[in-house]
Amino acid sequence: MEVFIAQVINGISLGSIYLLLVTGFNLLLLVAMIIHFAYPQVVVLSMYIIWLVLGYTGNNLLLGTLAGVASSILLNLISAPLFQKVMEKRGEVDINSTMVVSMGMGMIITDVLSHGFNKGHPIAFPDTLAGGDAIVRIGLISILPGQVYAFGVGVVAVSAFFWLLYKTRPGRAFRAIAEDPSGARLVGIPLLKTGLQSYALSGLLGGLIALLLAALLGSASSALGEQVAIKVIAVSIIAGLGNLVGGLVVGLSLGIVEAVVQGYISGTWSNVIAFVIMLVVILAKPNGLFGLKI
Amino acid sequence: MEPNEATTAQPTAPQPLLALENVTVSYGHVNALKNASIQVFKGEIVVLIGANGAGKTTLLETALGINTPVSGRISFKGEPIGGVAVDRNVRAGVCLVPEGRGIFASMSVLDNLLLGAHNNMKNAGKHRERVYEWFPILKKREHQIARTLSGGERQMLAIGRALMSSPELIMVDEPSIGLAPIVVNDIFSIIRMLNQEGYTILLSEQNANKALKCAHRGYVLETGTVALSGTATHLLNDPGVREAYLGA
Numbered sequence: 001m002e003v004f005i006a007q008v009i010n011g012i013s014l015g016s017i018y019l020l021l022v023t024g025f026n027l028l029l030l031v032a033m034i035i036h037f038a039y040p041q042v043v044v045l046s047m048y049i050i051w052l053v054l055g056y057t058g059n060n061l062l063l064g065t066l067a068g069v070a071s072s073i074l075l076n077l078i079s080a081p082l083f084q085k086v087m088e089k090r091g092e093v094d095i096n097s098t099m100v101v102s103m104g105m106g107m108i109i110t111d112v113l114s115h116g117f118n119k120g121h122p123i124a125f126p127d128t129l130a131g132g133d134a135i136v137r138i139g140l141i142s143i144l145p146g147q148v149y150a151f152g153v154g155v156v157a158v159s160a161f162f163w164l165l166y167k168t169r170p171g172r173a174f175r176a177i178a179e180d181p182s183g184a185r186l187v188g189i190p191l192l193k194t195g196l197q198s199y200a201l202s203g204l205l206g207g208l209i210a211l212l213l214a215a216l217l218g219s220a221s222s223a224l225g226e227q228v229a230i231k232v233i234a235v236s237i238i239a240g241l242g243n244l245v246g247g248l249v250v251g252l253s254l255g256i257v258e259a260v261v262q263g264y265i266s267g268t269w270s271n272v273i274a275f276v277i278m279l280v281v282i283l284a285k286p287n288g289l290f291g292l293k294i
Numbered sequence: 295m296e297p298n299e300a301t302t303a304q305p306t307a308p309q310p311l312l313a314l315e316n317v318t319v320s321y322g323h324v325n326a327l328k329n330a331s332i333q334v335f336k337g338e339i340v341v342l343i344g345a346n347g348a349g350k351t352t353l354l355e356t357a358l359g360i361n362t363p364v365s366g367r368i369s370f371k372g373e374p375i376g377g378v379a380v381d382r383n384v385r386a387g388v389c390l391v392p393e394g395r396g397i398f399a400s401m402s403v404l405d406n407l408l409l410g411a412h413n414n415m416k417n418a419g420k421h422r423e424r425v426y427e428w429f430p431i432l433k434k435r436e437h438q439i440a441r442t443l444s445g446g447e448r449q450m451l452a453i454g455r456a457l458m459s460s461p462e463l464i465m466v467d468e469p470s471i472g473l474a475p476i477v478v479n480d481i482f483s484i485i486r487m488l489n490q491e492g493y494t495i496l497l498s499e500q501n502a503n504k505a506l507k508c509a510h511r512g513y514v515l516e517t518g519t520v521a522l523s524g525t526a527t528h529l530l531n532d533p534g535v536r537e538a539y540l541g542a
Contacts, residue, residue, distance in 0.1 A: 169408075169415060176398055176409050183396040185360070187409050188384030188459060 002140040007263035008256055013147035013216055015255020016154030020209050021232045022239070022247035023161060024202035029294060030178035030242050031198035034083045035099035038106025039206065040232050041225030042079075045109050046072040046210035048220065051123045059126045068214075069207030076203030079105060080196055106229060113222035122221035125214045146215035153212055157205060158248065165244075170197050178242065178293065231274075238278050240288025250289065254278075309372055311336045311494050312357060312388070312463055317366030317376075319349075319356050326352040328518040329366070334463065334496050339489050341505040341526070342498040343539055344515035350498035351393060353515070354465045357496075358390045359383045370463070385413045387462035393471060393498075395452040399441040403432055406440050406451055410458030417460060425454040428487070446477035453484060464488065465496045470504065482508045502539035506530045514539070 021040055028036045046068050053067040054060070082105075083098050114120045134142040165171040173194045176184040185191055214220065235254055239246030254274055261270040281289060310333035319327040327349045334340045342350045355361055357368060362377040369375060375383055389410075398406055407425060411418035426433035429450045435443060443451060449469060456464050466485065470478040482504055489495050499505035506512055506526045514522040514535060522535065529535050 169412065172401075172405055172408060173412060175401060175405070179398050179400055180396070183392070183398065184409075185380055186355075186358070186390055186392050186396055187455065188381045188389070188413050189409065190379065190381040 003263045004260065006141045007259040009141065009143060009147065010262075011256030011259030012252065013150040013255070014259060015252035016150045017209060017212055017216065018228075018231065018235055018255050019248045019251030020154055020157060020205055020212070021228065022235045022251045023158065023244060024205040024209070025232050025236055026242050026244050026247050026293075027174070027198050027202045027205075029236070030244075031174045032080070032083065032195040033095060033098075033177075033181065035095060035102060035233075036083075036202075037099050037102040037229055037233055038109065038225070039102075039202070040228040041106040041109045042075050043072065043206045043210050043213070044220060044222075044225035044228070045075060045113065046207055047214050047224075048113055048117050048123065050129075050210060050214055051125060051220070052117075054126060054129065059128050061128060064129065065211060068210045069204060072207035072210060073200055073203035076199040076206065077196065080199045084192065084195070106225065110222050110226055113225075117222075120222070122219050124219045129211075129215055129218075146212075146218070150212045150216050153208055157208055161201075161205070162244075164201075170194065174198060234275070234278050238281050238288055240290040240292045242293035243288060243290040244293070246288060246290025310334055310369075311371060312496065313367075313369050314353070314357065315367040315369075317353075317356060317368060318364045319352055319361045320364050325364075326361075326518055327356065327363075330515070330518065330520050331366075332513050332520065332523070334494060336462075336494050337489070337492070338511060339485065339495040339497065339509040341502075341509040341512040342496070342515055343500075343502045343505065343512055343529070343535070344498075345500070347517075348515040349518040350515055351467055352518075354390055354467050354496065354498055357465065358388055381413055384459050384461075387460070389456045389459050389461040389464055391449075391452045391456050391464065391466045391469070393467040395448045397440045397443070397448050397451055397455075399439070401440060402437050403435045403440055403443070403451060404437060407432070407455050407458050410455035412459075414459055418458065421458045421460060425457050428457075428484075429454055445473050446480060449473065449477075449481055450484070453488070457488075461493065463494045463496060465498075467498050468500065469497065470499060470501045478504060500539075502535070503530075 021043065025036060025039050028034055028039065049071040050064045050068040054064040057063045082101055086097050086101055117123065134144050135148060136143040165174060173189045176189055177191065177194060181191060231254065235250045236247055239250040257277060258270045258274050261273045312334040314330055314332050316329045316331055317327055318325060318329055330349065330353060342353060344350050352361065356363060359375065359378050359380040367374060367376060370386060370388055398409065407422055408418060411421060431447055432451060432454055435447065440448065440451060469481050469485065473481065478501065485495055485497065486508055497505055497509065506529055509526045511525050512523065512529045513520050514529065522532065
């Protein structure tokens with residue numbers, strides 16, 4: 001029982017990261033109308049930038065945080081023209097072509113990280129960011145500060161995101177475009193400008209995720225983005241592409257399943273088991289557990 | 295079939311609110327509009343009559359800025375607006391109530407209305423009160439999801455949403471489509487009421503009889519060209535129109 005509780009706690013913090021990633025991915029899918037497969041890779045690039053800034057500033061956490069968030073927003077915004085060029089005739093062009101652009105971007109990021117930073121070795125974040133010792137420890141159950149941050153920031157970020165989506169003018173425009181892009185255009189919602197706002201917002205989310213990943217894992221490698229990217233797109237498809245609420249539930253569940261499997265079987269099997277479960281689900285429900293929203 | 299015939303039979307108003315001059319629009323190799331010219335003057339109800347595929351929707355959407363004309367000029371209040379982005383035209387006072395209403399079914403009635411005010415949030419409260427005065431049923435349904443509305447209520451919501459942008463010209467594409475006859479009468483009285491309130495209206499309709507009885511002037515579109523134009527009474531009595539569109 002103790003193992004189970006301990007692993008569920010681990011799973012919740014990991015799941016918080018997955019659900020934030022899926023939310024950013026779905027936002028881009030719904031509003032910018034792109035499949036940004038490499039969104040997690042952009043997040044990992046921001047982790048490297050946080051690491052660089054921490055190194056140069058003698059572990060100044062404030063500057064590191066700002067650099068993470070700013071770089072993530074900037075990376076998202078500068079990639080926008082690339083996607084929009086592909087999407088120019090968005091009525092006619094297959095949305096899948098944006099996925100190819102994104103995958104290319106992801107490969108470039110992975111290669112740059114593995115050649116350009118720290119001689120290709122994984123990077124380690126300082127303890128000040130990772131948070132150091134456990135806050136609570138009862139037998140096998142321990143709660144680390146990074147886990148508390150991940151869950152806490154996850155709850156706050158998701159609440160703020162849904163507040164923005166349902167209570168503000170840009171959020172209303174996001175939902176309108178998600179439901180019917182040409183209808184939104186007819187009532188005078190600027191698709192390009194609103195699309196850019198969604199790039200910026202998913203960039204903001206990405207910056208927060210980069211910080212949480214750094215705090216939770218304490219390290220990063222150039223291959224991290226790709227591993228996570230596959231899970232994020234899997235979660236999005238299992239939940240139902242574009243289904244925001246479904247993404248929250250499935251993202252959190254994946255984190256818990258992975259952690260519990262790690263607790264009872266072996267860490268090396270957790271991916272296999274998680275993907276077998278997802279395979280079964282997608283065979284039974286091809287439109288995802290919660291239904292497609294695009 | 296003179297393309298410019300439309301411009302000959304106008305009242306003597308100095309400047310049209312909306313004018314299309316020899317506008318051609320093509321989708322790939324197909325010309326959806328060929329040298330179409332129409333004028334709409336302030337305070338008028340003008341109707342576009344034509345069969346399916348005659349180019350009515352294309353004309354309205356082109357005036358809104360959805361399509362960029364291959365040739366020709368479009369102006370609103372004298373300013374050229376051909377190829378200008380939709381949101382700028384909406385800000386300038388043009389709006390469209392699309393065919394099939396274009397209601398966002400998963401959003402609340404209030405959200406749908408506020409979407410109409412997207413470019414004019416400052417006056418949203420004031421406009422909303424007026425929309426609720428004219429359509430009390432929308433106030434009653436304010437927090438309901440638009441999917442739950444009846445066909446007539448959806449049309450009212452779509453018109454209400456258009457009013458939220460404080461337009462001068464309201465274009466309504468096929469307002470009667472899919473509505474019960476009694477509801478169609480309601481919608482046409484709403485259109486007349488809006489016109490009396492000072493809004494200029496450009497309609498497209500397959501239901502030519504009801505539309506012409508409500509309008510001041512009309513244009514008949516055939517395969518993308520203006521085939522005929524004139525006052526509503528003139529068109530109602532035209533033998534060709536009677537045979538083709540009024541079933542007489």
